[in-house]
Amino acid sequence: MKPITLLALLGILAGSSHSALAAPNPEKLYETWCQGCHGAGRLGGTGPVLLPESLSRLKRADAFKVIADGLPATQMPGFKSALSEGEIQALADWIYTEPAVKPKWEAADIEASRIVHKEALDLPAKPVFQADPMNITLVVEHGDNSITVLDGDKMEPITRFATRYALHGGPKFTQDGRFVFWSTRDGWVTKFDLWNLKVVAEVRAGINTRNVAVSSDARYVMVANYLPHTLVALDTRDLSLVKVIPVVGKNGKTSRVSAVYDARPRASFIAALRDIPEVWEIPYDGRPVYKGMVHDYKLKEAIAEPGPLPVRQIELTDYLDDFYFDQDYKLILGASRSSPKGQVVHLDAGRKIADLDLPGMPHLGSGITWQYQGRPVMASPNLKEGLISVIDMKTWQTVKQIKTEGPGFFLxxxxxxxxxxxxxxxxxxxxxxxxxxxxxxxxxxxxxxxxxxxxxxxxxxxxxxxxxxxxxxxxxxxxxxxxxxxxxxxxxxxxxxxxxxxxxxxxxxxxxxxx
Known part of the structure; x- marks a missing residue:
């Protein structure tokens, strides 16, 4: 939402007598206070999409509180000093109403949006700079939507260039370090030649996008969307469309995708779903996936899913808002923001094998692992409490909760x-x-x-x-x-x-x- 300006505040105060007589107009309020971050048509920008299907896990009473008081660990400010309770309530009710025209973004829209810079398709496979290409660091600057390319030995910038608005989810590299892919909140995916410092191609793969992943064989870019409820597979060469995968659970419900990552040792993508208690594995090495399959692929009377990038659906007892892998990529360590416990999912077995004692609001997407006294441990920061949980990865018991000076986002x-x-x-x-x-x-x-x-x-x-x-x-x-x-x-x-x-x-x- 837009920051409060003195001029806007004076305008609200000057119009208060009129507001007392007329019912609040939530659409006008949205345009004034919210559209700058949440986008025209509530389709998202730096802030998330504000449509009923995107708010299924946020109660209306909580929506009122978020608008009034803001949201910790985000850029969402509180507006109770600028808006009346009636105006806040009108906004909170309105974002749960369906738009006049249901937003969609289909295969034809994706292909029509694609931009290919043909002059960048066949550039020399040699860096134009002298720095070690494997020790390059990209620094994302949200202040003016730019990226700095940093020499990791000298700690000096090589170049700096503008990007599309609101990058989100982190850039992903091909294994040789030459190409890098990133996405924006509003669905744009970019392929960049890091050795030649040129944009190769761009495409809009969704309306509201969480992140992208690149397969270890450098064939596919997988895009995780909040809106529409899809995973979108693109060809890494020119970002042409390979497949749109509707995200529908075994219960028939559709879902936003919380995140997708490449599980290199497994030659598959792993996707967490925000509105369905499932995690999906999508192999990209050509091996079959069977409906209702178990980990040994020998389920009786199973039917193979046809075509490339089949989906294996693993049912869970709770949602996964974020997660990360153990170093062997056999386990997912994940948590729901609304649950007091995390869960350990064994990907081969296709089921949860342990709970994690994670109070507050763990941020497992920023979790890490290391060896402590000869045993592997995991650690997670916490978005609500000043602590870092350290857990033994053999027993899944808490080793220590390290008290910090406040809630943390990254470890x-x-x-x-x-x-x-x-x-x-x-x-x-x-x-x-x-x-x-x-x-x-x-x-x-x-x-x-x-x-x-x-x-x-x-x-x-x-x-x-x-x-x-x-x-x-x-x-x-x-x-x-x-x-x-x-x-x-x-x-x-x-x-x-x-x-x-x-x-x-x-x-x-x-x-x-x-x-």
């Missing part, structure tokens, strides 16, 4: 460092980064890059030598730390930098980052 590490870095994304201590010794599970340093300014999201170079921190402000910076001494080395001015993505760490499945 990051690297196999070559003994430390894990955690931000405090919201609350009075949002300006600190807390460094945890993975050997002792103790906080060994609390850094304050810029007093009063939000610091967040750590990424490492390919060697784990440098830790990169975002000063998440409009006139912010990328702050480079020595990962061993924890001393600041330099600052690079940037416009509200958010995520950083190192080619090596992302393509080699680094132990300390999300994949």
């Amino acid at each position: 990051r590490s690297h196999e070559n460092t003994p430390y894990a870095w955690a931000d405090v994304f919201s609350g009075p201590n949002k300006d600190v980064m807390q460094v945890i010794d993975k050997r002792t599970l103790e906080i060994v340093a609390t850094l304050k890059p810029e007093p009063g300014k939000t610091s967040t999201h750590v990424e490492f170079d390919r060697y784990g030598k440098y830790a990169l921190v975002s000063l998440w402000e409009q006139d912010g910076a990328l702050i480079v730390y020595d990962a061993a001494t924890l001393k600041e080395i330099k600052r690079l001015p940037m416009k509200r930098p958010v995520g950083k993505y190192n080619v090596w760490n992302k393509t080699r499945l680094s132990e300390g980052t999300s994949h």
Whole structure:
């Protein structure tokens, strides 16, 4: 939603006598206060889609509270100082009404939107820069919708270029590091030649999109959509459409897709569904999938699903809002934002095998794993509480809950460092980064890059030598730390930098980052 300006506030106050006589007009209120973030027609922008099918897990009373008070750990502000209770209620009711014309985005729409830059299709397979192409880090700057390409050895920018509005979900690289794909909130997918620094192709794959994944064989880009309820497979060569997969559960209900990731050792995509308690596995290596199949593919009287990219539906006891994998990619560690427990799903067995004790609102999409006292452990930050849960991955018992100075969004590490870095994304201590010794599970340093300014999201170079921190402000910076001494080395001015993505760490499945 738009930030409140003094002029707009004076306009509301000046019109209050008229508002007392006339019923609030929610469409006009939406255009004034909400459209800047949630998009025309409520179809989404930097904020999510606001249509009934996208709000199935948000009660109307809660919607009133969100509009009035804002939403923690997001960019959603509160509006109770600018709008009356009647106006807030009118907005809360209106977003649950169906639009006059139901939005859709079908195969023909996808293909019609595709833009191919033919001059970029056959460029030389050689970087135009001198830096190590596997130690490149992309820095997404939301302040002016740009990406900085960073030399990971010198920690100096190679170039900077504009992107479409509101990138979301993190760029994904091909295994050689040459091509990178990203998506925007409003469904645009871009293919970029990182060696030649050129856009190759673009296509709009949905109305509201969560993220993309790239198959390890570099054949497919899979797009996860909130709206419409689809997964969309694209050809990596030119982003031409391969397949639209309607997301319909075994119960007949359709669903938004929370996220999709490449499970490289399995040669498949894994998708979590927001409105159906299922997780989907979509093999891309040509192996068959059987309706009602079990993990050994020998279910009696099973029928193979025809065509490329078949779907294996695994039923769960709860939803998965976000998740990550163990290092072997046999397990999913996931959680629902509305449930006090997480769940461990064994992909081969096709079922949940354990619960996770995760109070508050865990953010498992930013979880990491490491070896602690000879045993694998997982750790997750928490969006509601100042703690990090560390859990033994053999017994699934909590080893420790590390108290932090406030709720956190990101937790990051690297196999070559003994430390894990955690931000405090919201609350009075949002300006600190807390460094945890993975050997002792103790906080060994609390850094304050810029007093009063939000610091967040750590990424490492390919060697784990440098830790990169975002000063998440409009006139912010990328702050480079020595990962061993924890001393600041330099600052690079940037416009509200958010995520950083190192080619090596992302393509080699680094132990300390999300994949």
